[in-house]
Amino acid sequence: MTTPPLLIPRHRQGDPSCGACPFPGAPRCGAPATWHVFWRMTPSVDFSLVCELHMSWVQSQFVYIDRHPATVTCDMPGTGWQIANPSFCVIPPIEADRE
Secondary structure, three states: OOOOOOEOOOOOOOOOEOOEOOOOOOOOOOOEOOEEEEEEOOOOOEEEEEOHHHHHHHHHHOOOOEEEEOOHHHHOOOOEEEOOOOOEEEOOOOHHHHO
């Protein structure tokens, strides 16, 4: 498996945008994200949000586990990856909501 491309992490804010960075020190793309990419499960879980242009680049250069269209949910704190066909992101219920 190849190493994921350089993607600049940022705080999740519910505004999915592309985190692709062409080289160290360059600013991240920042275009609206169209894809949510699941890179690996171990040793640490890695996910990325990328635009259509950078998804083409990712597909030609890297190996990833899964992807699905990016939504606002994908960029929310605490989001989980629901494995399905197709996969999607979910916000798990808060313990207090179950009472």
